Amino acid sequence: MNESILLRLIVMYATLSLASVGGAPSIVPDLHRQVVDVLGWMSDRQFAETFALAQLAPGPNMMVTSLIGWRVAGLAGLLVSTLAIILPSSTLAFVFGRLYHRFAEAEWFPTFKAGLPPVVLGLMAASGFVTATVAVHDVLGGLLAAGAAVFATLSRRNPLWAIAVAALASIVASRLGIV
């Protein structure tokens, strides 16, 4: 049983690794689709918590995949997930890195590169939206999500401030019995 879970993790993450143009945000909606909707490994609430914890720790935000691996299959799941999400894309980067100057100086490269962000940013917004739909359970949550979105849009401060303030606001609200 456990081995089939590990195999499933490897296949899922190795595929997503090659599709992760734009980094972790691009794959989060699909991660939720597979882990919660298709495989039923986690509830919506657990997924939202896992996502939030991964945001709080320092380091690459791809680690959300490591934490999901750990949640569903322990230490083996963590190791397998981390390697499966890194190796395919890094192998590709390794090869491209060796052909680096051909790309960096090619005439078509800037235009090619400019063609990626529209789709990538649409996926990023989708990632936030999907996570918000599973993380928001009440009016306060909705307000905090909207507030954090405005904060990130307008402010250049570290995004962790928004998470800290939201957590505090939520504690205060619950102590006052508002929520």
Added chain:
Amino acid sequence: MKADSGHRDAAQTASPSPERDETPHKVSPADLFTGFLQIGLYGFGGLAAISRHIIVDQRKWLNNQDYAALFGICQALPGGNVINVATILGDRFGGLAGSVAAVSGLFAMPLVLLLLLAAGYDQISGLPDVKAAMAGAAPAAAGLVVGTAIKMMRALKLSYMATGFSLVAFICVAMFRFPLVPTLAFLLPLCVAATFRERRR
């Protein structure tokens, strides 16, 4: 996700600098490991800014211009931007061993801290205050991602055509919950082709 992921950062760091990439330094795999260990460890809330700071300002492995060029390549490749930076820079200085050292350094401490955080959270997740904190933190973490996407779209001043592609990508994945791989396989080539057409005029 974390607010600082790259497109904006690369634009800021692109200020020209006179010297070309001579890679004059002797950078060992051990240096690469510790350098990327720092990046991972200090990278709270996003790695792009701290990665530039350590690589360009502190360790002086690359100048601003070369870093921006490298970051540009890394954004165009699948995978986390800074993970790709570690892979390529590690290889440039130390071959395969350098790559492995850099990527391991990047993940070493954050993975340990994340596990401690998650284990700690599991211990106390039943407490009312912790439940309340998570009920606030999780929506905020999600909202940040949406805000970051909006901020980057504004900074890039996307054309109507490009904005259309953003919208279609968003609707496919967020509303219809289409799988990522076919969506990307369809939209990315189309968007790149449209960008080529738009620029040729």
